[in-house]
Amino acid sequence: MTELDYSQILSREVQNIKPSGIRRFFDIAAEMDHVISLGVGEPNFKTPWAIRKAGMDSLERGRTWYTGNAGLAELKEEICVYLKRRFNLTYQSKDEVLVTVGGSEAIDIMIRSLVNPGDEVLIPEPCFVAYAPIASLSGAVPVPIETRAEDQFRLTAKALKEKLTSKTKLLIFPFPNNPTGAVMRREHLEEIAAVLRDTNVMVLSDEIYAELTYGGQRHVSIAELPGMWQRTVVVNGFSKAYAMTGWRLGYAAGPAPVIQQMLKVHQFAIMCAPTTSQYAAIVALRDCDEEIAYMVSEYDTRRRMIVDGLNHLGLTCFEPQGAFYVFPSIQKTGLSSEDFCQRLLYSQHVAVVPGTAFGSCGEGFVRISYAYSLEHILEALKRIERFLESL
Template structure:
């Protein structure tokens, strides 16, 4: 068989994830401190695990409705009302998905036609551009800069818009930079979009992880923006539920209806046990979020201070659980730095260019790990820098 002729050209053209490449290398080495994967080191809170166990004991092992359990959709709508003053109809404007990643995929496939341009704010999570390419859409990166707080500026957005622009991906709080968009920044972006038909995919998976006293503001909260916004969120980061694979999308009913249709054919429904567990998370686990956020905040300050002290200039992240220090003063490219650090000191971090070309010259380090791991990693990184 000539698989070069058989395989989809679009699939073959996709580059493998730069995150997973380093994770896989590190997994085969001894004594490695891996700070590469964005996964909480906390266990899922016990009450959530108990709810999942009880659902199994009661025999709740059948398919749910395609769009999700009705009680869960009701709780999602209630959560958004309670935390962000957003009103969504649980029956028609909420879709439960297999993680936030499926929600992103569904939104892009539902909204993007061949040739449509999708504006992707970078550096950002690795999936937006490949999914756009698989739909025959055209990814258009918009680079952000540390001097702007890695925020999308209205000037950069305005310069990127063309008659073919269909969708803006707004990934804040941001992975990998930790940058956030405050209300005034979102209002400036909204002003550019008014009078256009451009839709917005607002990836808010880190909405509960912001620091410094200011809570996250959803783009859909900005006047006139709800009708053009699909919000993606989930349970992996804020509730330490990565392995439960549960997320959701909310947005205008006509868009959610089409996303649900694709979801019906591709997935059927999200995991039943996970959905019952998520009902408990939304009902009773706000306090667990606060405890985890406080711990991340302490680790954030520890890592930023340590990196700056050793000479790796580090923008202070205000959201998510990553730092994005510059390694330009070493004279190495991001990939070379990460490979040499891994070989010399067995510390795995992710090259910044895995998150878009504008990430070159930086590396991503996750602080969703124990303090002992972070302290040992800082010691090894500093020792590595002294050899350069």
């Protein structure tokens, strides 16, 4: 009988994907007592009751079949109404919207639908961890673009131009940003659009945190800028805005020729997004603006608290204007991001994520989530203070 050598059997591309270095780190945290985590990337709120009720109602009525591949017609229409109402974006529900299993699936199938082997995918870093592995799996070459604290972690036209080549197929555009909390205002978007309008480069605008912006200015989508609609696919979802992470529901909106190719990948890989979640999401879009406002105001309270607290401790952070993360510099401690997080965990039982998890330019920073209660955050700040004093 042949002894199997799995390393010879498994896909080289998949084997080349680096396992998350922090998984190990959080496994340690999970085994320790009295750990205070500021690590997770999901809301601490429960899904608003009206949305949960709508999910239950759909189950009671026995609506447990597949939906159309692209999603419930009613949900797609609501998505178009919502995108117009909240972000001034215009899409036709029939062929320009696709309901997906979380924003994650939309990211996956958009990249897969666009790239040919060897194409370059530009990825501003630090950023969400999924883009580069998916690009690699699709045979594309992920090309990181560093964003910097002194630019408030915005993507600049200059940095973008430096990485554009004839092979560039796609720009990942992840704002409001995880992990930095950076946002791109209209004037910054205009700069980027000016570079892209003369190219064939498409944009994957990951707007999953679009509802979570602070300081009175709402998120502006790059798709809203002149000449950008036709080269942008907007990815959004229900996880962050409506505290619906476990429902696994997102969507992509973009030009029909792109969405229709994405639909093919989606229908063969997934069939359709979860039906119960889709019924619940209709109510979310229709009736839950107030719930969003409440959650945003709570996040804002914590954001201000934690930014002030960290700056007082000498861990300088620029004021994040979106998402629910702060990204303070830990350079004054002289520790690497990984060391800082490990020592903080062992000595004070506080878990935060090293900036390097989000790209090598995250060295010297850590990501701290404020999707936690104020009391929890205050306790964590106290412990971080004790940790810094012990150094």
